[in-house]
Amino acid sequence: MKKMMTIGTASAAILLGGSLLAGNVQAGSHGGGDLSAESVAKMIEEADAKRKKAASVNGEWRDTGKMLKGAKKALDAGDLKEAAKLAKKAGMQGELGHDQAVAQQGPFKAPSYLKY
Numbered sequence: 641m642k643k644m645m646t647i648g649t650a651s652a653a654i655l656l657g658g659s660l661l662a663g664n665v666q667a668g669s670h671g672g673g674d675l676s677a678e679s680v681a682k683m684i685e686e687a688d689a690k691r692k693k694a695a696s697v698n699g700e701w702r703d704t705g706k707m708l709k710g711a712k713k714a715l716d717a718g719d720l721k722e723a724a725k726l727a728k729k730a731g732m733q734g735e736l737g738h739d740q741a742v743a744q745q746g747p748f749k750a751p752s753y754l755k756y
Contacts, residue, residue: 675720675721675724676720677715677720680711680715680720680723680724680727681715683711683723683724683727683728683731684708684711684712684715684723684727684730686727686731687707687708687711687727687728687730687731687734688708688730689734690730690731690734690735690738691704691705691708691730691733691734691737692734693734693738694733694734694735694737694738694741696738697738697741697742697745698741699737699738699739699740699741699742700734700737701733701734701736701737703733704730704733704734704737707726707727707729707730707733708726708727708730710722710726711723711724711726711727711730714726
C-alpha cells in the first residue's frame with residue numbers, strides 16, 4: 641500500500657510538473673510587472689540554487705542545466721522574456737526533481753528475477 645502511494649505521489653508530481661512546464665510563462669510572473677535585467681538575473685540565480693538542491697539528493701533532471709545556460713545566453717543577448725521563461729522552467733524542474741528524488745528514497749528491493 642505504501643509503495644502504491646509513493647508511486648501515485650511521484651506520478652502526480654510528474655504530471656503536475658509537465659502541465660506547469662507546458663504552460664506559457666508570463667513576462668511578469670516573477671512577482672512584478674516589467675522585467676529588468678537584474679530581476680531576470682535573480683530568477684536565474686534562484687533557479688540554479690533549486691537545481692543544486694535537486695542535485696544534492698541525486699534528483700537533477702536532464703535538461704535543467706541546459707535551460708539555465710539558455711537563460712544566461714538569452715539574458716546576455718538582451719532577450720529578457722526568453723531568459724525569464726527558461727529560468728522559470730529550470731526552477732520548476734529543480735523543485736520537482738528534488739521532490740521526486742526525496743519521494744523515491746528508501747531501500748531498493750530488487751525483483752526476485754534479479755540476482756545481486
